[in-house]
Amino acid sequence: MRGLAKRFGEKVAVNGISLDVPAGSFYGLVGPNGAGKTTALSMATGLLRPDQGQVWIHGTDVWQDPLPAKRRMGVLADGVRLFDRLTGEQLVTYAGLLRGMDRDTVAERTRDLLRVMDLEADAGKLVADYSAGMTKKVGLASAMIHAPHLLVLDEPFEAVDPVSAANIREILAQYVANGGTVIVSSHVMDLVQRMCDHVAVIAQGNLLAAGTVDEVRGEQSLEDRFVELVGGRSSGEGLSWLRT
Numbered sequence: 350m351r352g353l354a355k356r357f358g359e360k361v362a363v364n365g366i367s368l369d370v371p372a373g374s375f376y377g378l379v380g381p382n383g384a385g386k387t388t389a390l391s392m393a394t395g396l397l398r399p400d401q402g403q404v405w406i407h408g409t410d411v412w413q414d415p416l417p418a419k420r421r422m423g424v425l426a427d428g429v430r431l432f433d434r435l436t437g438e439q440l441v442t443y444a445g446l447l448r449g450m451d452r453d454t455v456a457e458r459t460r461d462l463l464r465v466m467d468l469e470a471d472a473g474k475l476v477a478d479y480s481a482g483m484t485k486k487v488g489l490a491s492a493m494i495h496a497p498h499l500l501v502l503d504e505p506f507e508a509v510d511p512v513s514a515a516n517i518r519e520i521l522a523q524y525v526a527n528g529g530t531v532i533v534s535s536h537v538m539d540l541v542q543r544m545c546d547h548v549a550v551i552a553q554g555n556l557l558a559a560g561t562v563d564e565v566r567g568e569q570s571l572e573d574r575f576v577e578l579v580g581g582r583s584s585g586e587g588l589s590w591l592r593t
């Protein structure tokens with residue numbers, strides 16, 4: 350990413366971010382609420398047109414040459430509606446067919462994905478009737494079916510139960526071990542510290558730090574370093590009226 354910027358009216362959501370994500374890395378993107386993570390990832394994946402800046406994926410400009418760039422990635426967007434009048438099985442199948450895969454391969458991979466996401470029993474249920482965590486998981490399965498080079502996952506673990514989260518972490522670690530690249534946004538520092546090899550911290554649309562997790566956190570925990578970089582811990586008094 351080079352000089353990516355986006356404003357909404359007066360609000361500068363992303364203020365010229367440049368970031369290199371090495372191929373084969375497991376990259377965490379962290380920042381407080383409203384920092385600009387979703388906006389930056391949406392621009393990076395071709396979902397939201399930047400005001401300025403460019404993004405390349407394996408040398409392909411995402412905005413100049415979107416089709417080959419998009420073929421290489423799988424995206425789990427945050428807050429984007431799925432086709433939720435399909436069943437889980439139909440949705441994942443549809444994602445595979447949209448990618449131009451043949452029906453047999455799509456059927457086989459859909460079965461595998463629904464199994465590892467623990468959605469087999471609910472495969473025939475409408476996505477509209479899924480819980481938040483189930484919806485995340487079916488979105489993740491849809492992002493992975495074409496075995497992309499790059500997975501961009503906005504808050505993949507939000508609302509996902511611990512067992513499913515552990516399964517997904519294992520799948521992602523395996524995917525990276527086999528040469529894939531993952532970018533995840535998350536608020537859970539402990540998870541990012543354990544799971545990712547690189548991390549970028551953004552706040553108020555600016556990149557505050559980026560590098561390997563050890564470089565960014567130094568001698569501290571990632572959480573302490575994050576609070577130090579981002580600031581904003583409200584000291585002391587709290588809500589004096591909130592007592593029983």
Ligand SMILES: Nc1ncnc2c1ncn2[C@@H]1O[C@H](COP(=O)(O)OP(=O)(O)OP(=O)(O)O)[C@@H](O)[C@H]1O
Nearest residue numbers: 357360361362380381382383384385386387388389
């Ligand atoms: N479509 C929009 N119209 C107006 N303002 C927007 C829009 N999308 C985002 N913003 C604003 O841009 C800023 C960055 O939002 P963004 O969703 O990128 O943050 P985030 O880091 O993903 O936050 P969170 O961690 O809470 O999901 C916020 O101030 C938000 O209100």
